[in-house]
Amino acid sequence: MMSAGHRARKRFGQHFLVDDSVIDRIIRAVHPVATDRLIEIGPGLGALTLPLLSRGMSLTLIELDRDLVLRWQAYPAHPPLTVIAQDVLTVDFSQFGQSLRLIGNLPYNISTPFLFHLAADAQRYRDAHFMLQKEVVERMVATPGSRDYGRLSVMLQYHFDMESLMDVEADAFDPPPKVRSAVVRLIPRMVTARPDANFEHLSTLVTTAFAQRRKMLRVSLKNMVSEDDLKQAGIDPTRRAETVSLEEFCRLSLSEGRSENK
Numbered sequence: 001m002m003s004a005g006h007r008a009r010k011r012f013g014q015h016f017l018v019d020d021s022v023i024d025r026i027i028r029a030v031h032p033v034a035t036d037r038l039i040e041i042g043p044g045l046g047a048l049t050l051p052l053l054s055r056g057m058s059l060t061l062i063e064l065d066r067d068l069v070l071r072w073q074a075y076p077a078h079p080p081l082t083v084i085a086q087d088v089l090t091v092d093f094s095q096f097g098q099s100l101r102l103i104g105n106l107p108y109n110i111s112t113p114f115l116f117h118l119a120a121d122a123q124r125y126r127d128a129h130f131m132l133q134k135e136v137v138e139r140m141v142a143t144p145g146s147r148d149y150g151r152l153s154v155m156l157q158y159h160f161d162m163e164s165l166m167d168v169e170a171d172a173f174d175p176p177p178k179v180r181s182a183v184v185r186l187i188p189r190m191v192t193a194r195p196d197a198n199f200e201h202l203s204t205l206v207t208t209a210f211a212q213r214r215k216m217l218r219v220s221l222k223n224m225v226s227e228d229d230l231k232q233a234g235i236d237p238t239r240r241a242e243t244v245s246l247e248e249f250c251r252l253s254l255s256e257g258r259s260e261n262k
Contacts (some may be wrong), residue, residue, distance in 0.1 A: 001176075003219065012052070015105075015173040015174070015175060015176070015177045016044050016045050016047060016105075016173060017044075017047040017048070017105055017131070017168075017172060018047065018172065018173060018174045019168075019171075019173075019174055022166075022168055022172045023047050023048060023051060023147055023182075024051075025165075025166060025181055026048060026103075026129065026131070026166075027048065027051050027052070027055075029129060029165050029166075029183065029185065030101070030103055030129050032052060032055060032101070034055075034056050034057065034058075034154075036060055036101050036184055036245050037060075037096065037097060037099060037101060038052065038057055038058070038060070038100075038101045038102075038103065039059075039060045039061075039062065039093075039096060039099050039100055039101070039102050039103070039229055040052070040059055040060070040061050040062070040102075040103050040104055041062045041088050041102060041103070041104030041106060041114075041130075042062070042063060042064075042088070042104050042105055042106060042107060043061045043063055043072060043104075043261035044063075044068065044105065045068075047105070048103060048105070048153055049061065049072075049107060053077055053081075058079050058081070059077075059081055060081075060082040060083075060084065060096060061070060061081055061082065061083045061084065062084045062086060062088050062091055063083065063084070063085060064085070064086065064088070064139070066067075066085065067239055069083055069085040074206050088110070088114060088117075089110060089113055089114055089117055093121060093124055093125075094121065094124065096175070098124055099124075099125075099126045100124055100125045100126060101125070101126050101127055101128070102118075102125060102128035102129070102130070103128070103129045103130070104129075104131070105130075105131040106130050106131065106132055108133045108136070108177070108179070109201075111130075111132050111133065111136050114135065115140075115152070115156060116155070118186075119155065119156060119158075119159040119160070122159040122160060122188040122189075123188055123191065125186075125188055126187075126188075127166075127184075127185060127186065127187045127188075128185070128186040129183060129184070129185050130184055130186070131168065131181055131182070131183050132181065132182060132183075132184060132202060133177075133179050133180075133181060133182075134168075134179065134180040134181055134182040135148075135179065135180075136152075137164050137182040137183075137184045138164070138182075139152045140156050140157075140162050140164075140184060141153070141162050141163065141164050141184070144242065144244060144245045145242065145243055146242075146244055147242075148244050150210050150213065150241075150242070151206050151207055151210040154206045154210075154246050154249055155203065155206060156186075157246050158189075158194060158195075158197070158199075158202070158246060158250070159188060159189060159194075160184065160186040160187060160188055161186075161187045161188075162184055162186050162187075162190060163184065163185045164183070164184050165182075165183045165184065165185055166181050166182065166183045167180060167181070167182050168180070168181040168182060168183065169181075172249065179257060194250075195246065195247045195250035195251070196249035196250060196251075196254065196255055197249075197253045197254065198253045201253040201254075201255075202249060202253035204224070204252060205221065205224060205225070205249060206249055207243075208220060208221060208224060208241060209221055209241035209244070210241045210242075211251075213240060213241045213242050214240060214242075215240065216237065216238045216239065216240060217230055217235065217237055217238075217239055217240065217241065218230065218237035218238065220241065225252060225255050229252065229255040230252065232255065233248060233251040233252040233254075233255060234248060234251065235248050235251075235252060237254065
């Protein structure tokens, strides 16, 4: 790795992956081929970048740390690296085309907003492999009735099929984070494979329901849908948000009930 002279910066949430066995498992999970349109978010010191370059990959790197940007711009890769010096939350991925493959050890302090940023244009991607805080990955893949199931679960599962691939201990990083990590794979769901839904209404319903997750839906959603709307969607009004599946929320989003207590 290009580690000489660079210290991890807390304000960028930098924890550099240094465990070769974990790096190898991630690369094998991604299974890159030379024709891929591969974008790495937060290349850092090159834990994933250098093995990918050694396989002849063409890479686009998105990096915010100016010192690391300068290092990667000067790196003698063939073909040359494309380096985007920008906050990933502000990147318009449409500039890179379609069928994109994303990979990265994401700063944990931006992971949730970035995942929603990604979901807004999910059909642009072929897949994504990210290192995230284990707690976030558990929430992403959670099922109804589990303690981790919430807004993040429902809204991402609408857009993606997701799988937690491996857990990663803190000592795999330098400096070690205070949390455990995990690698997750996201594959966009075809539009035709998604449940029918009014997406704008779905998003508002899910956000409202999980803001008061322990309250019965007839209470938490009383200003959005009626008890009859809930029943017509096959949902008992006394249930709580944490028990309601994506498919049930989608059915409810198609309800015409928008007013108080119809």
